[in-house]
Amino acid sequence: MDAPAVLNAEAVKRQARTLGFDLCGIAPVDNHAELSFLQEWLDRGYAGEMAWIGRSADRRADVRNVMPDARCVIVTGTVYSGPTPPPPSGDAGSPPVGIIARYARGDDYHDVLTARLDALVSWMRAESSESFDARAYVDTGPVQERVYAQYGGLGWIGKNTCLINAELGSWLFLAEIICSLPLEPDTQGLEQCGACNKCIEACPTGALVEPGVLDSNRCLSYLTIELRGSIAEEHRAALGVHVYGCDICQDVCPYNQVPPRSDDRAWHARPGLDLPRLIDLWRRPDTELLRLTKGSAMRRAKLTGLRRNLAVAIGNSGDEEACSALAESSAERPSADDPMVREHVQWAMGQRARAKPFVPRAPVSSSQ
Numbered sequence: 001m002d003a004p005a006v007l008n009a010e011a012v013k014r015q016a017r018t019l020g021f022d023l024c025g026i027a028p029v030d031n032h033a034e035l036s037f038l039q040e041w042l043d044r045g046y047a048g049e050m051a052w053i054g055r056s057a058d059r060r061a062d063v064r065n066v067m068p069d070a071r072c073v074i075v076t077g078t079v080y081s082g083p084t085p086p087p088p089s090g091d092a093g094s095p096p097v098g099i100i101a102r103y104a105r106g107d108d109y110h111d112v113l114t115a116r117l118d119a120l121v122s123w124m125r126a127e128s129s130e131s132f133d134a135r136a137y138v139d140t141g142p143v144q145e146r147v148y149a150q151y152g153g154l155g156w157i158g159k160n161t162c163l164i165n166a167e168l169g170s171w172l173f174l175a176e177i178i179c180s181l182p183l184e185p186d187t188q189g190l191e192q193c194g195a196c197n198k199c200i201e202a203c204p205t206g207a208l209v210e211p212g213v214l215d216s217n218r219c220l221s222y223l224t225i226e227l228r229g230s231i232a233e234e235h236r237a238a239l240g241v242h243v244y245g246c247d248i249c250q251d252v253c254p255y256n257q258v259p260p261r262s263d264d265r266a267w268h269a270r271p272g273l274d275l276p277r278l279i280d281l282w283r284r285p286d287t288e289l290l291r292l293t294k295g296s297a298m299r300r301a302k303l304t305g306l307r308r309n310l311a312v313a314i315g316n317s318g319d320e321e322a323c324s325a326l327a328e329s330s331a332e333r334p335s336a337d338d339p340m341v342r343e344h345v346q347w348a349m350g351q352r353a354r355a356k357p358f359v360p361r362a363p364v365s366s367s368q
């Protein structure tokens with residue numbers, strides 16, 4: 001009789017690639033030094049209003065606090081950088097456009113990657129002669145996934161806090177499985193930022209307070225996505241025309257200068273989410289905005305958050321027509337009547353008196 005099949009790391013990684021993951025590595029479960037910085041980061045107040053991170057700090061400190069019999073973390077990376085439109089021309093006369101972070105322009109990665117991780121776990125259970133525990137997370141669990149990605153050999157944590165792979169760059173979704181199987185671990189990825197500081201220098205708000213340390217309170221991604229209430233006036237100008245998230249510290253990274261393009265249609269930008277004209281987005285009824293963002297990660301900001309961001313972006317654009325549109329009332333846009341949104345609209349309309357800054361404008365040849 002054949003000996004029972006023993007699942008090995010190479011077989012898991014092969015299957016991960018078959019399921020559409022571009023990278024897969026095995027991180028050992030250990031007291032990795034980087035894990036312990038979380039508490040200091042929280043103590044410094046860098047989590048802003050994301051109190052849920054503090055509530056799960058104990059579990060985030062070690063995956064064994066999530067699964068006591070954990071022996072490894074299977075970490076996957078998926079390239080999401082798809083085709084992008086030509087850069088904004090800046091031509092006078094073309095309406096200003098809003099910037100949405102690349103990861104949020106297509107389908108919601110939580111949905112897509114959870115299905116793929118579940119398929120990987122199912123395959124492992126079918127192939128393994130041993131029973132085992134496994135928990136899959138896509139940015140949803142108390143796991144410091146970038147640390148495990150580094151120890152799983154996927155790359156290193158850059159000064160911009162992103163996981164960088166020397167060949168694929170940082171436009172990567174990370175997703176992982178905490179597992180009780182003793183799979184052979186990979187070798188830790190080595191730091192390759194060197195003397196480069198481009199991301200720190202490019203951040204418009206100084207949110208990267210030290211190499212690899214982010215103060216969320218100043219980060220445009222936090223301000224446009226996670227923050228639920230009012231954006232402090234001191235930060236509004238720095239938002240520019242960012243409507244959802246910010247990619248600046250990845251755009252400037254040398255490892256992203258020739259980024260691999262994903263052919264996966266799940267990540268391709270939906271019509272209306274690739275350099276959308278600010279005025280068009282603002283004028284959409286709430287029902288249309290909901291339809292546009294259905295099954296998209298952009299739902300996280302809620303309608304009022306999106307309207308708030310649009311108002312600030314329009315104010316920063318200095319565009320007369322778009323500012324006038326803010327004053328239009330419509331029963332189809334009840335989220336625009338939210339008091340918090342209205343206050344940002346008032347602020348935006350007050351920006352008309354300021355000198356107009358340069359802001360990206362829609363390409364003349366754009367089909368939008």
Ligand code: SF4
Pocket residue numbers: 160202203204205206207208214218219220221246247248249250
């Ligand atoms: S996402 Fe934008 S605001 Fe946040 S650290 Fe990077 S460059 Fe700065």
Ligand code: SF4
Pocket residue numbers: 158159160161164192193194196197198199200249252253254255
């Ligand atoms: S821009 Fe430079 S310092 Fe920043 S993450 Fe990329 S390589 Fe590292």
